[in-house]
Amino acid sequence: MTATEDLEVIQPTQAKTDGSRTVGSSVQIGALVPLTRPGWVEAGQHLLAGLELAVRDVNDAGGIVGRPLELVVRDTAADPHRAAAAVDELARQGVAALAGEYHSVVARAAAARADALGLPFLCSSAVLDALTEQPTEWVARLAPAQSRGWQIYADFLLSAGHSRIAVAAESSVYWASGARILRDYLAPRGGTVIELDMRVLAPTAVCDELVDHRATALLLLVGHPEPAVPIVKSVRRDQRLAEIMIGAPAGQPEFAEWTTLLGDDGAAVPFLRYLPERLGPLGARVETVLRERLAEAPSFVAFEGYDTVAVLADVLRSHGTDRTRTAESWPRVAVEGTRGQIQFSRTPGISVWQWAWTPIQVADRDPAEPDRFRVLHTG
Incomplete structure (x- = not known):
């Protein structure tokens, strides 16, 4: 699809009388x-x-x-x-x-x-x-709301045995909010969140930080494809980090471009998606x-x-x-x-009218078949 600066997609403005419709302005x-x-x-x-x-x-x-x-x-x-x-x-x-x-x-x-x-x-x-x-x-x-989805993701991390969690984070209100939700939820439950500032770290330097902090999981709180894709490639190629889990709560692996850019490296990266069973x-x-x-x-x-x-x-x-x-x-x-x-x-702490029961899954792409999704956790 191409788009111009003032892209306008408009359905027909008139409907003919056909028994179910009458002519009228849109x-x-x-x-x-x-x-x-x-x-x-x-x-x-x-x-x-x-x-x-x-x-x-x-x-x-x-x-x-x-x-x-x-x-x-x-x-x-x-x-x-x-x-x-x-x-x-x-x-x-x-x-x-x-x-x-x-x-x-x-x-x-x-x-x-x-x-x-x-x-x-x-x-x-x-x-x-x-x-x-x-x-x-x-x-x-x-x-x-982000707080609900990311708390469910934090539950998944704990259930999978991860208590030392690094977040590679860029500077934005959204990423800062996500890191805060994870920290506030995990700390009382024995979890530690280690923040890696991607404004100053190159993707290759992330690997050394993960080793130094003994992290067992790395979460990508960064844009896609840059720097998410280079970070994943660097971590996957570092033999010291063969056992680390890479996660992307914001949902980057949901889209086909993720697999196109990363191939097998993009599998087994758990993310949030909002679908029912x-x-x-x-x-x-x-x-x-x-x-x-x-x-x-x-x-x-x-x-x-x-x-x-x-x-x-x-x-x-x-x-x-x-x-x-x-x-x-x-x-x-x-x-x-x-x-x-x-x-x-109305949900406490949420400023807008909220669909309170949106279905939430933690899913990933199957390493054996990257076009197939596996549901790992629900909330």
């Missing part, structure tokens, strides 16, 4: 998606594929009370300032709501602008607990169609995209396109998504 949803570097392009493509498929399904079922649903897509390129500007533009254009975004820091900027403008925003993928500085009625989220009928159907559209297995991010539109379409059908009424409807949502029943609630 209902627009603004979609924020990273589609160019330095954004995580593969994640953006999966997110967009899910959003677009759900729009197609909504329109095939009659749209929003006879009006076609339409996506207006803006490429955030992982840039918070660009995302905030896109929210301003989409609000002026008259979209009924915002959807999407993968990167937590970008979603935080978008959520702040949506809150200030009174524009409903259903965030698809970003997990940062403090998505907004203050509690807001305008923003809801499908992905689990078994998909229901809707999830299975969506998985089949998304696999055809993407020419590869859909990631959990693609399902997050589909579920985002499914929820917004249900709200818009039930409560109309008034922005205030949409925001007021978050606590009354009850929608069957691809991964279970979606409902929002």
